[in-house]
Amino acid sequence: MPKNKPLSPGDSFFLLIESDNTPSQIGVLARMKLPKGADKRFILEMVESFRKHQPTMPPFNLRLAERSASRPMYAWETVKNIDIDYHLRHSALPQPGGERELAVLISRLHSIPLDHRRPMWEFHVIEGLEDDCFAIYSKMHHALIDGVAGARLMAQWMRQTTPKVSPDFLPMWAMKPGKRTRQQKQLPESSTAYTQALLNTVSDPIKAAAGVFSATFDSIIGTRSKKHPDLVAPYTAPTSILNSEVGPQRRVSTVEFDTDRLLKIGKQLGGTLNDVVMAICGGALRDYLIEQDALPKKPLISQVPVSFRPKEDAGGGNAIGMMLASLGTNEADTLTRFTKVRNSMLAGKELLADMSANQITAYSAIMTLPFALGQMTGFGNRSSRPMYNVVISNVPGPTEKRYLNGAEVFSVHPVSFVMQGQALNITLFTYADKITFVFTACRESLPSVQRLVTHTGNALEALESALTEKPAKASEKAPKGGRKKATKR
Secondary structure (H helix, E strand, O other): OOOOEEOOHHHHHHHHOOOOOOOOEEEEEEEEEOOOOOOOHHHHHHHHHHOOOOOOOOOOOEEEOOOOOOOOOOEEEEOOOOOHHHHEEEEEOOOOOOHHHHHHHHHHHHHOOOOOOOOOEEEEEEEEEOOOEEEEEEEEEOOOEOHHHHHHHHHHHOOEOOOOOOOOOOOHHHOOOOOOOOOOOOOOOOHHHHHHHHHHHHHHHHHHHHHHHHHHHHHHHHHHOOOOOOOOOOOOOOOOHHHOOOOOOEEEEEEEEEHHHHHHHHHHHOOOHHHHHHHHHHHHHHHHHHHOOOOOOOOOEEEEEEEOOOOOOOOOEOOEEEEEEEOOOOOOOHHHHHHHHHHHHHHHHHHHHOOOHHHHHHHHHHHHHHHHHHHHHOOOOOOOOOOOOEEEEEEEOOOOOEEEOOEEEEEEEEEOOOEOOEOEEEEEEEEOOEEEEEEEEEOOOOOOHHHHHHHHHHHHHHHHHHHHHOHHHHOOOOOOOOOOOOEEO
């Protein structure tokens, strides 16, 4: 009998914080158009073909092992016979099968917790969309996979760059896993090199600890740091309705733009795509909170997940660190807000630039410890002094158009999760020539949160208009050069 595999502390965290009101699951929604010449039988035949395949590889064949007094830690066990009819669902939208009907269904599906007694994933094929389209919504527990790995797994499955229909097309849970490269440590040949390697083995952990301590100290003093004056300190975020108590129901809303529009703005303002994204989110949240008569005097603070997963790795588990950034919501002027957001992002990236993956993990764990304890004890992200106000992450997807068994994939949207005291999550996804903003929110805590879709479009237009009106002001504090950058999830 195979030995159970213990979960890492990072993966276990998503189980420890889970409650009926805060299920720790993430999802992906993809919309597709029927292949040329195909009718609705294509969907039924595809679903029936998928039912014939058993999951034989992680993470699809893993479930939580039973815990006991002698084995209190979370661990995965392999399941040989899985009830595929439970995990694979076939649904249909009510007419007219538009964006609203799909959003309502996905919001409801994403609100339902996964069953811990089974492998924690579901796969929904949804027909009835207008214009001969259908959708696939897949959700999985965050303890099994992070957003970057999930996006890469989906991209590997939707790997066709030209349409081709095959009767033997495999479902995602039956495809062969991608190759995972490992760097092998070579034994030094000379005695001098061997001695130096031995000394490095002893000194590297000390250097790593020193690096984590230095980054932690800089983060705690925040803007008082001479080295990183624009750095945001943890637990300095203002009180906000975004940090309200979270209920069980979710609302998922999306809005899509041409990526080139945002890249053009970044180029003109001396910033990155992520800087533009954060500034747009800051503008949208400012307008939304003004509309709710709830705009704090201090700027909102975003937690920005940082992925250190190797480029081609789509394996399970989590490989995520974090940094904090200001959204400049206290600034009425669009370009001034952008400058503050950009400088804050640059300071956070510079802090992480010289750190290894292990150091980023340790640093993130130290910074989030009070927050994590609050989540595990049920107190959440305290509204009086939250660590941050909102999570904003950017997940890169394929840069070219993809097809799924001949069906054109015309949009892909990640659906994230919220934690107690953190009622809104904003996830960005780039696919082909589009970038999508996905808002996952607590339905009860944030009134009319779907209005963020309108405010996001307005914030993008405001940036474009400001560039036309005041081009000189935009580049006042443009950073020179730049150090190596951490990858934003």
